[in-house]
Amino acid sequence: MNVHRGIQYATAARQQPPRLVDDARETGELKVCPQFRDNLSEEYPDGNQVYLDEDCLQLNVWAPRTGGKNPVTVFFHGGASRFGTANEPRYDGTELARGGTVVVTANYRLGLLGAGNNFLRDQITALEWVQKRIGSFGGDPRNVTAMGESEGAFSLSAILATDNPQRLMRRVILQSGSGYLTHASPTPSVDLTGMSTLEILRLQEKMVGENPLTGAVYFGPYIDGELVKRPVVDALRAGNARGVDLLIGTNRDEMRYFAQFDPDILNLTLEQYRAFFPRELDLGTVARAYRGEPNAALAMLTDQTMRVPATRMAEAQRRWGKAYVYQFDWGPAVHTAELPFVFGTMRFTGVPGGQQAHDADPRAAKALSEQMRRAWTSFGRDGNPGWPQYWLRITKIWDTGARLAIAPKDAQRAAWDGYDFAALRIAPS
Template sequence: MKLIVLLAALLVAPTPVAGAPGCTAQTSLGTVAGRAAGHLCVYRGIRYADAPRSRPPVPVGPWSGTFEATDASAVCPQFRDDVSEEYPDDRPVYLDEDCLRLNVWAPRGPGGHPVVVFVHGGAARFGTANEPRYDGTRPARDAVVVTLNYRLGLLGADNLFLRDQITALEWVRAHIASFGGDPGNVTAVGESEGAFSLSAMLATDHPQRLFRRVVLQSGSGYLVHSGPEPAVDLTGMSTLEVLRRQEELVGADPLAGAVHFGPHVDGELVRRPVIDAVEAGNARGIDVLIGSNRDEMGYFAQFDLGIARMTLDRYRAFFPPGLDLDEVAAAYRDEPDEVLAMLTDQTMRVPATRLAEAQGRWARSFMYRFDWGPAVHTAELPFVFGTLSFTGVPGGAEAFRADPAAARALSAGMRHAWASFARSGDPGWPEYRYGRATRTWDTPSGLVFAPGEAQRAAWDGYDFRYFR
């Protein structure tokens, strides 16, 4: 009887369970122990590199014994931003520069799974791979999922943060087979700043060494800067002093702050403008899935109510040179908010179409547009991860409560499409070169050809090489 009781207790024991059988990975660097979580093994906080101040990352070396990968607390230095981010704890400020860690969700059982590596956004100043909304449990039903930290702000300046991300991708290529992943079938997924970064990698030497496919959510090479910000000497500064100096440089404008830091063309790592590199075939063979949200710029109104009432005069500061503002605006006269619609198209949608066109000559490229609910910047993330957590999405929770069943079905559809793309390079709709085919994600979703064509064509006179 005691044996029966013991067996029953084991059968109903809660997960995750540390040290569970089968949740140990033997890598060439050493042994990694994770936790069992249902059909998955979850490995948290694996150090992939050290981050010496103002220097490139140093890949981690071998270790002795077993690395217990159970720490989900790593957050690269930043001031807390509860409006747009989710954090693993309640600290008001994060100061640990030893933060280059990654997480792995791996299906238990036979390997050879496609691999999805997610690079988070946050204006290169905020965010962490350990945000609950980036939980890889649901996407890992179809792939090995990796999320990663990288240095932010001044600590990641001069493309150091981009080098961090590349080092993490190199770690994945070298070691992911030990977790059941196929190193020859890696799909990198980036949102916002993460998408800017992955776009910049398309202009590095032989980006095919890093990934086979790439998903760019609300970001393209247009947001890769033409050159670096003026250097700031961090010698002798505490981490807190670095963060304070960083905020002084950024200022209070949320739109300017969103693009102050980021990847830039340095002639060494990022050789040339992304669109030039892609047009020349530098990323040949890399399939691309790219898209944007219908009302991207509405996101920033939660930080500055004046953005919701932006005038054409204020918009002139962001409008690219070489075009006539009045002529472009004429194509938007029927939009509920012509200025924000123009800014969304300038920063996100139209550059995405240019990249899709350019890469379509060298590999498969697919376009989507996210239209559900408020459809502001970041609104697609709850659906791609299946967490349905609407932090930073004004109006998102209300839209979900209006029809939760439809929202869950939308999430399942998007996760299926992203998984299909990661597995085979086919998300389930025609390539963009066939009549500008675009998948719209909504309730219901659909397929449209050349959406917003008059507005898209209004930008034909601009090359979208850099955001001014």
């Protein structure tokens, strides 16, 4: 395995689009884009409490020692567009690359420093760098799969609604994120001239406030009419991403992840949930489909933000490319729980209950990880992860007994049929 760390792919002046770096200068540094350390949900490469280096647009490459041109997977991390880095140990590409894939993980600007969709432009530039340079690492630029989790998946969804996404990727894997989380309006613009990086970080935390749910989407991608011209699902239905294969999925109990920041979320009531609920639907009518759930409001929030929008994207894209859907059910199955399995690192930072579930049966967990890596690698190689496409709502259920399900929890999914999931229209508070 050949590993290359800290390759600068772009430079960017503050509040300006990035500029592609043409060479492949390897620094070996493990930079983290500006942020306050988040010990609960992220796994950093060092012990720093705050990161202030704005010159952070770098990527890492894991290249198998095989001849010919290998498929390429480019990963964009999550973290609410405020936290995280490509250099987290849990995103080590070694195990994933062993399957014969060149793996790339890339940083992008976060929070106010990436506002104005400039963080999307960073990601697009990273993909452009891959198109120009990955051949020298044994990768095939004609066979690139872009993969994102959470904010990374929101972003890649938005990129599917930009002009000619086919020039950047042949396939896309969206883990716990869809085009619905692309905002209908931008985050308020702020002139950062004369502000120190630390002052910017303090300001953006003040803007977000205390609510972990709104904080998770506040700095996300938005429909700006220039880069992202229309809602993602509308763009897909119109064939904007024609020929791009899609693998998309969610985790069974996504929203329980946020209880580590605010335990009261586990007791979310329907009345408290009303502020997040679409005005186009009747809350009581939808809630009736969730009778029997331990917490109906939390299950509904998972379906609204994650599961149902994922099925809408698959339905929209399957006319123009292959489309596959999965659900991750192992252990706690909260947001981010699938990442240790996809990368094979088995590191459970930010997954409450994850380490305990792993230790209860590590052999079964290892086998599940191997199955998922084979599926992701197979999809990246030829567009077939090993289960049927999303006809009859066929869904791969990932657990220690992986299986196929036809239209799982379909009455709950159908309860949302009156809502378009075109773009997030909840104003951050």
